[in-house]
Amino acid sequence: xxxxxxxxxKIVDEEFVSNQKEELYIYSQDPGMMxxxxxxxxxxxxxxxEVQEIVKLANKEKIPIVPVGGSLSLSxxxxxxxxxxxxxxxxxxxxxxxNEESRYIVFEAGLTTGxxxxxxxxxxxxxxxxxPDAPPSATVVGNIVIHGQGRLTQQYGFxxxxxTGMEVVLPTGEVCKIGxxxxxxxxxxxxxxxxxxxxxxxxxxTTGIITKMGLKLYPKKKLRDIEVFAxxxxxxxxxxxxxxxxxxxxxxxxxxxxxxxxxxxxIIMIGILLTGDSKEELEFKRKMIWDALQCHIDSKEGxxxxxxxxVKQDLLEMPTSSTTRFADVKKGGGFEYCxxxxxxxxxxxxxxxxxxxxKKYGITFGNAGRVIGRSHSMMFSFGYPFxxxxxxxxxxxxxxxxxxxxxxxxxxxxxxxPEVPAQKMIMEKMDKSTLELMxxxxxxxxxxxxxNPGNWEVE
Amino acid sequence: MYELKIxxxxxxxxxxxxxxxxxxxxDIDKDTAKTEMKKMISGEDSFVxxxxxxxxxxxxxxxxxxxxxxxxxxxxxxRGILPMPKPLKTQFVNISVPTRRDIIQFYGAEEPVIxxxxxxxxxxxxxxxxxxxxxxxxxGRYFFCHLMYLHSGNPSLIRERLPxxxxxxxxxxxxxxxxxxxECYSTLTSYTTAYxxxxxxxxxxxxxxxxxxxxxQQTKIQPLNAKVAFQRNCSARLTxxxxxxxxxxxxxxxxxxxxxxxxxxxxxxxxxIIRGQQRYDLFVDVQTRNVDDMLNxxxxxxxxxxxxxxxxxxxxxxxxxxxxxxxxxxCLLAIQGSDK
Numbered sequence: 001x002x003x004x005x006x007x008x009x010k011i012v013d014e015e016f017v018s019n020q021k022e023e024l025y026i027y028s029q030d031p032g033m034m035x036x037x038x039x040x041x042x043x044x045x046x047x048x049x050e051v052q053e054i055v056k057l058a059n060k061e062k063i064p065i066v067p068v069g070g071s072l073s074l075s076x077x078x079x080x081x082x083x084x085x086x087x088x089x090x091x092x093x094x095x096x097x098x099n100e101e102s103r104y105i106v107f108e109a110g111l112t113t114g115x116x117x118x119x120x121x122x123x124x125x126x127x128x129x130x131x132p133d134a135p136p137s138a139t140v141v142g143n144i145v146i147h148g149q150g151r152l153t154q155q156y157g158f159x160x161x162x163x164t165g166m167e168v169v170l171p172t173g174e175v176c177k178i179g180x181x182x183x184x185x186x187x188x189x190x191x192x193x194x195x196x197x198x199x200x201x202x203x204x205x206t207t208g209i210i211t212k213m214g215l216k217l218y219p220k221k222k223l224r225d226i227e228v229f230a231x232x233x234x235x236x237x238x239x240x241x242x243x244x245x246x247x248x249x250x251x252x253x254x255x256x257x258x259x260x261x262x263x264x265x266x267i268i269m270i271g272i273l274l275t276g277d278s279k280e281e282l283e284f285k286r287k288m289i290w291d292a293l294q295c296h297i298d299s300k301e302g303x304x305x306x307x308x309x310x311v312k313q314d315l316l317e318m319p320t321s322s323t324t325r326f327a328d329v330k331k332g333g334g335f336e337y338c339x340x341x342x343x344x345x346x347x348x349x350x351x352x353x354x355x356x357x358x359k360k361y362g363i364t365f366g367n368a369g370r371v372i373g374r375s376h377s378m379m380f381s382f383g384y385p386f387x388x389x390x391x392x393x394x395x396x397x398x399x400x401x402x403x404x405x406x407x408x409x410x411x412x413x414x415x416x417x418p419e420v421p422a423q424k425m426i427m428e429k430m431d432k433s434t435l436e437l438m439x440x441x442x443x444x445x446x447x448x449x450x451x452n453p454g455n456w457e458v459e
Numbered sequence: 460m461y462e463l464k465i466x467x468x469x470x471x472x473x474x475x476x477x478x479x480x481x482x483x484x485x486d487i488d489k490d491t492a493k494t495e496m497k498k499m500i501s502g503e504d505s506f507v508x509x510x511x512x513x514x515x516x517x518x519x520x521x522x523x524x525x526x527x528x529x530x531x532x533x534x535x536x537x538r539g540i541l542p543m544p545k546p547l548k549t550q551f552v553n554i555s556v557p558t559r560r561d562i563i564q565f566y567g568a569e570e571p572v573i574x575x576x577x578x579x580x581x582x583x584x585x586x587x588x589x590x591x592x593x594x595x596x597x598x599g600r601y602f603f604c605h606l607m608y609l610h611s612g613n614p615s616l617i618r619e620r621l622p623x624x625x626x627x628x629x630x631x632x633x634x635x636x637x638x639x640x641x642e643c644y645s646t647l648t649s650y651t652t653a654y655x656x657x658x659x660x661x662x663x664x665x666x667x668x669x670x671x672x673x674x675x676q677q678t679k680i681q682p683l684n685a686k687v688a689f690q691r692n693c694s695a696r697l698t699x700x701x702x703x704x705x706x707x708x709x710x711x712x713x714x715x716x717x718x719x720x721x722x723x724x725x726x727x728x729x730x731x732i733i734r735g736q737q738r739y740d741l742f743v744d745v746q747t748r749n750v751d752d753m754l755n756x757x758x759x760x761x762x763x764x765x766x767x768x769x770x771x772x773x774x775x776x777x778x779x780x781x782x783x784x785x786x787x788x789x790c791l792l793a794i795q796g797s798d799k
Contacts, residue, residue: 297737300545303543303544309770
């Protein structure tokens with residue numbers, strides 16, 4: 001092991017390599033429920049070449065290697081279950097290019113969402129990216145690799161649908177470009193080439209390490225506002241979403257329900273974000289959306305909520321910090337959720353299962369959903385805050401999480417960024433030929449099985 | 460249970476039926492008004508029950524003290540007529556459910572005491588501002604007046620919970636309580652009188668307290684010399700007898716409450732509740748007319764008594780270049796100088 005440490009210090013400066021207990025501890029866990037496991041080494045490369053050398057070393061020594069961004073998936077996706085080398089990419093955080101005319105950006109893999117947001121606000125105020133509701137320390141690539149969603153997801157799909165190119169270090173050490181950047185100096189598009197991006201998106205770093213990425217940027221409107229439509233009956237939610245998405249007037253649509261504080265009890269909120277370059281544009285869109293939901297207003301089953309300016313401000317914040325506040329409602333710093341991607345019409349069933357599970361285990365919950373595309377699907381989160389200092393509370397939450405994964409698959413959804421046990425449940429249910437294809441791809445790309453082992457792995 | 464004191468004969472002999480004829484949101488002539496009032500007093504359905512925006516104004520228009528608005532809201536509930544959608548009604552009910560934060564928020568409070576209702580954003584002001592430093596504060600859901608249920612079609616909740624709220628205050632031995640929110644004051648004076656609910660302490664309107672404080676410190680006042688519009692809030696309709704304090708305060712601080720179409724008894728609703736009732740077009744129309752009226756009157760400030768009105772209308776007012784300001788802040792401006 002000492003020889004590997006020495007080899008790593010030859011690749012990067014010694015101050016960016018560690019095998020010290022206190023530093024390994026940090027990389028042994030995330031805020032979720034998965035068991036911690038320490039790596040043997042942590043290394044922080046600065047360049048693609050350094051990443052390449054680290055991967056070559058790991059492949060030669062056949063030791064596990066786990067690429068890490070913000071470590072915020074909550075589902076233990078970068079916990080080094082079998083030890084090895086954790087490659088923390090956060091020193092690679094440079095913006096390399098912004099093309100204002102073709103509206104794309106190229107950046108390094110460790111760039112955080114917070115830094116990118118600030119960078120664009122300062123240097124390209126007319127452009128924006130799809131900011132996820134993760135803490136600003138989440139990396140853009142980390143969010144995209146797990147098929148994250150963001151504030152532009154209702155308009156343009158998963159954040160991973162916005163990728164225009166990549167640079168990847170393959171598990172065998174080759175550096176490979178994906179998309180137009182492989183044949184041109186411009187990283188504007190994955191098409192019209194064969195779509196190789198799919199070999200790396202959703203794989204949780206098991207097929208290679210993304211070192212650079214190209215991403216679509218979008219027009220940033222001058223004004224933003226929000227309306228929140230409230231209903232009590234979950235059966236109405238799909239119709240509300242249908243009607244609002246039909247108008248094509250909203251920036252983002254999310255759902256929310258939670259029993260605490262009492263003001264939110266027994267209602268389901270559907271947040272509808274609006275943008276415009278003028279008051280007139282904003283008001284036109286608002287009116288279209290109000291008109292679209294008139295039938296639910298007339299029946300008295302639904303209505304637009306009255307909001308104080310501070311509540312409105314909270315909801316307009318990007319990323320929202322209210323999620324973080326809710327995550328600590330039980331105190332003790334624990335928060336876990338399963339956010340399956342489901343067909344929109346399955347919202348009522350998912351909601352019913354959420355209530356059943358929380359009742360069964362006597363735990364509280366927060367539901368946050370986000371519409372993906374024009375009602376093409378949605379993320380429906382079963383969120384459970386828990387107290388890390390209360391073993392009994394942890395146990396109940398673990399059981400609830402298990403039941404939630406079962407329920408997600410039962411209703412026809414697919415758990416999003418699933419932890420290892422949930423990955424196994426998915427693979428058990430998966431079409432056998434599809435599973436075999438995944439295994440064959442994995443074998444071809446990573447013959448020694450060094451990349452983030454434990455994930456997407458068939459026993 | 461507490462019953463509304465309403466006299467059928469008083470209505471029958473009314474020469475004007477101003478309660479409905481003067482309504483700014485329902486177009487209704489005297490004959491129709493007479494017919495509809497008769498129906499409602501008999502407990503029958505009326506289109507008024509469905510079209511009412513719950514602005515409270517008819518309570519002020521009735522000079523015979525016969526509580527047409529309380530009658531309307533009681534009948535709405537009795538007949539299951541919802542002025543606003545079910546989920547918003549649920550939310551209204553949930554707002555008053557006490558949480559851990561509400562547990563006894565008056566330890567150590569001594570008179571003079573002010574109730575801040577559910578507006579914690581003003582706690583610092585009343586704790587730190589010299590003008591108010593003598594005041595003890597009580598705040599939270601154990602002191603919440605519940606009058607808002609007049610808007611949501613479930614006023615029986617007021618009668619159910621109000622006696623307990625009154626007890627919470629009275630049990631502490633307070634003889635007088637200043638109410639920051641006009642709505643609380645109106646509840647403990649007008650509403651309790653109409654339903655014969657006993658209040659064993661003296662409610663003081665915040666404006667009365669404010670006026671007296673300003674009077675004490677009159678030498679420190681630097682007249683604002685500003686034209687202002689005053690946005691009356693709905694519950695002010697229940698207690699027009701204390702309206703004079705508004706003018707008295709304005710006189711003291713050199714604020715000219717300019718003549719305009721939508722002031723005093725002709726005041727328009729801030730629009731918040733109309734929006735809550737999902738009448739978007741009416742909401743836009745009412746706010747636009749109101750703000751245009753302020754603009755035409757050439758005012759510098761729009762002065763609010765009620766924080767909820769402020770939330771509802773301040774943005775629209777500010778967009779037009781008029782400064783939205785709460786009454787107490789305007790007074791502080793006069794005491795401390797506009798640089799503060």
